[in-house]
Structures are given as C-alpha cells and as structure tokens.
Amino acid sequence: MPVSFKKVEKEFYSLSDIAGLPRYQVMHFRPLDEEHNRDRRRYAQVRAGNKPRMEIASAFRELAPEHRLGLYAHELGHLMWPGGSESDADLAAYGLLGVYLGYDRKWPGKGLQTALLAPPKLWRIVGEPTGPNIRAGNGFSKRKNT
Numbered sequence: 424m425p426v427s428f429k430k431v432e433k434e435f436y437s438l439s440d441i442a443g444l445p446r447y448q449v450m451h452f453r454p455l456d457e458e459h460n461r462d463r464r465r466y467a468q469v470r471a472g473n474k475p476r477m478e479i480a481s482a483f484r485e486l487a488p489e490h491r492l493g494l495y496a497h498e499l500g501h502l503m504w505p506g507g508s509e510s511d512a513d514l515a516a517y518g519l520l521g522v523y524l525g526y527d528r529k530w531p532g533k534g535l536q537t538a539l540l541a542p543p544k545l546w547r548i549v550g551e552p553t554g555p556n557i558r559a560g561n562g563f564s565k566r567k568n569t
C-alpha cells in the first residue's frame with residue numbers, strides 16, 4: 424500500500440524540523456517518473472538555488488519506511504550541503520538526524536539508500552522498518568505483527 428503524498432509531506436516536514444532545517448517544499452516531479460522507469464534507483468532528488476526543494480517520483484510512495492527515511496535523510500543532507508558529494512550527504516544525514524545509512528543491493532549499482540540505524544522518534548514518524556535485521560538492530564521484534 425503506497426503512502427499518500429500528504430503523508431510524504433508530513434514526514435519530510437517533521438524530519439526537517441528535527442534536523443533544524445527550513446521546511447523546503449517537497450513535490451511530485453513528473454519527469455522523475457520517467458527517469459524511474461529507466462533507472463530503478465531514481466526516486467528522489469533535490470534542487471538547490473534560491474528555492475531549494477525535494478522532488479519525488481510517484482514510486483517513492485511505495486517504498487518501505489527504512490528506504491523512505493534513508494532517502495529523506497540523504498536528501499536533507501544534500502539540502503544542508505548543496506556542494507557536497509554523495510558521501511557528504513550521507514555524513515550530513517548522520518550529523519543532522521542520527522540516521523546511519525546503508526545501500527540496499529536489491530537495487531542496481533550502488534543500491535538504494537536505507538536507514539540502517541535511526542533514533543526511535545524517527546521510526547515513529549515513518550513507521551516501523553520491515554527488514555528483519557534492521558528491525559532487530561533498532562529494537563523491534565524480528566517479525567512485524569500484522
């Protein structure tokens with residue numbers, strides 16, 4: 424079940440607040456849907472400049488909480504440090520939110536951003552992670568009771 428865009432917006436703003444960053448706009452960016460169809464890793468990007476914002480593909484809404492949190496944290500890292508590299512964004516994510524990022528190799532290339540470890544208050548925003556090891560590592564019972 425995909426989450427609503429409204430929920431994405433709420434999650435992004437809550438995390439921005441915790442990071443101490445402004446509430447930059449988050450928007451569905453149609454061209455990213457086409458890019459996502461060509462490259463499965465393309466879910467989100469940020470635009471710097473005088474109106475910084477985060478842009479997402481529709482498919483972003485279908486991602487598990489650990490991937491959404493990983494991408495929010497990584498993109499907030501880019502927004503904080505626009506000239507930084509990919510690893511600078513990951514480092515900023517850790518500094519801003521305490522999210523330790525890994526890359527899920529079920530996706531091609533480098534893999535997809537995944538929050539491996541995060542403070543409990545961040546999981547309350549995005550929901551419990553689904554991966555058994557990530558659940559265990561963050562203090563959740565190994566299998567989600569549904």
Ligand SMILES: [Zn+2]
Nearest residue numbers: 497501509512
């Ligand atoms: Zn990046």
